[in-house]
Amino acid sequence: MTELRHLQMVILGIMKDIDELCQRNHIDYYLDGGSTIGAVRHQGFIPWDDDLDIMMTYDNYERFIQACREQLDPDKYYIQEGLRDWPLNYSKIKLKGTYFEEIENNNGGKDNEYGIFIDVFKIDNTSDKRWQQRIQYAFAKYRVCYGQLLRTYKTASWQKKLFMALSYPMKIGFIRHFVIRQSERYNGKDTEYIASFYEPRRFKNSFFKRTTFGIPQYMPFEDIQLPVQADYDNYLTTTFGNYMQLPPMEDRQQKHMLNIDFGKY
Numbered sequence: 001m002t003e004l005r006h007l008q009m010v011i012l013g014i015m016k017d018i019d020e021l022c023q024r025n026h027i028d029y030y031l032d033g034g035s036t037i038g039a040v041r042h043q044g045f046i047p048w049d050d051d052l053d054i055m056m057t058y059d060n061y062e063r064f065i066q067a068c069r070e071q072l073d074p075d076k077y078y079i080q081e082g083l084r085d086w087p088l089n090y091s092k093i094k095l096k097g098t099y100f101e102e103i104e105n106n107n108g109g110k111d112n113e114y115g116i117f118i119d120v121f122k123i124d125n126t127s128d129k130r131w132q133q134r135i136q137y138a139f140a141k142y143r144v145c146y147g148q149l150l151r152t153y154k155t156a157s158w159q160k161k162l163f164m165a166l167s168y169p170m171k172i173g174f175i176r177h178f179v180i181r182q183s184e185r186y187n188g189k190d191t192e193y194i195a196s197f198y199e200p201r202r203f204k205n206s207f208f209k210r211t212t213f214g215i216p217q218y219m220p221f222e223d224i225q226l227p228v229q230a231d232y233d234n235y236l237t238t239t240f241g242n243y244m245q246l247p248p249m250e251d252r253q254q255k256h257m258l259n260i261d262f263g264k265y
Contacts, residue, residue: 003260004048004050004254006262007050007116007260007262008045008049008050008222010095010098010116010262010265011051011052011116011118012045012052012221012222012223012224013095013265014052014077014093014095014116014117014118015052015054015118015224015226016224017072017077018054018093018118019224019226021067021068021071021072022064022067024071025063025064025067025071027056027060027063027064027067028056028057028060028215028216028227029054029055029056029060029064029120029216029227030054030055030056030213030216030227030228030229031052031053031054031055031221031226031227031228032053032054032055032119032121032196032199033053033199033239034046034049034051034053035049035051035052035053035054036228036229036232036235036236037236037240037243038221039219039220039221039226039228040219040228040232040236040243040244041243041244043219043220043221043222044220044221044222045222047252048252048253048254049254049255050254050255050256051117051118051119051255051256052118052119053118053119053120053121054118054119054120054121055120055121055122055123055196056120056121056122056123057122057123057125057194057213058122058123058124058125058184058187059187061120061122061123064120065079065081065091068093072093075096076095076096077093077094077095077096078093078094078096078109078111078113078115079091079092079093079094080092080093080094080109080110080113080117082122082198083147085109085110085111086109086110086151087146087147087148087150087151088144088147088148088151088198089122089143089144089147089197089198090119090120090121090122090198090199091119091120092109092117092118092119092120093117093118093120094109094113094114094115094116094117095115095116095117095265096113096115097115097263097264097265098115098116098260098261098262098263098265099114099115099116099259099260099261099263100114100115100116100117100259100260100261101114101258101259101260102256102258103255103256103258116260116262116265121196121198121199122198123194123195123196123213124136124140124183124184124186124187124194124195124196124197125186125187125188125189125191125193125194125195126186126191126193126194126195126207127186127191127193128191128192128193133193133195133203133207134203135182136182136183136185136186136195136197137195137197137203137206139179139182139183140183140195140197140198141163141197142167142170142179142183143170143179143180143183144197144198145160145163145164145166145167146164146167146168146170146176146179148160148164148167149164149165149167149168183197191210192209192210193207193208193209193210194207194208194209194210194213195207195208196208201239204238205238205239208234208235208238209234211230211231212229212230212231212234212235212238213229213230213231213235214229214230214231215230216228216229216230217229217230217232
């Protein structure tokens with residue numbers, strides 16, 4: 001077994017525990033991004049993929065974090081909650097006793113846990129009006145820049161450095177609270193559209209009709225079944241374009257792993 005395949009199997013073990021917890025607590029979630037492609041195109045991991053991401057609506061997300069803190073084995077898992085245990089607005093479920101150093105070196109939490117993990121992203125409600133979506137998107141991305149500033153994100157891009165510097169005013173409380181309210185202003189309302197703001201997505205790839213996600217449908221993923229979007233074709237086409245076409249050989253590379261220690265796993 002290669003190191004990459006070993007990593008995929010350890011991640012799959014984490015995912016089995018998360019899926020069991022979600023089903024027990026009636027929490028809906030979906031595979032996200034390349035993990036959805038993996039289910040649809042490969043019936044498992046994309047062969048060169050070194051992570052697994054899931055996503056859920058904001059109300060399911062809040063229930064999920066609570067369930068993790070109450071029901072996941074604290075000797076086995078560390079819950080790195082977004083905005084509480086680190087500055088970014090998504091969470092990681094990490095396997096204790098392992099070590100995973102990302103290329104971006106951004107995965108440490110309050111307890112300095114660097115275990116093998118699964119990313120958990122939140123989907124927010126949004127307006128059905130394009131101009132209001134643009135405003136909300138801008139505020140949400142401003143929050144991302146501030147989070148990266150707080151965690152001293154390292155980048156060679158001068159554009160990212162500039163936007164991180166411009167987010168400095170969010171250190172002022174009333175400005176920070178205003179930005180947060182604007183980026184989450186539609187949560188709790190019955191909206192036709194939802195959006196994923198806290199992943200590296202452009203505006204045109206961030207917004208979906210709620211019916212695109214709908215009731216999760218389980219598909220084969222390695223030796224288990226995991227949920228994807230009800231209209232996964234629309235979701236993947238909006239996100240990636242022709243998702244069934246394999247990328248060029250030079251792009252079939254791991255994107256996250258730098259150093260790893262599997263511990264007893």
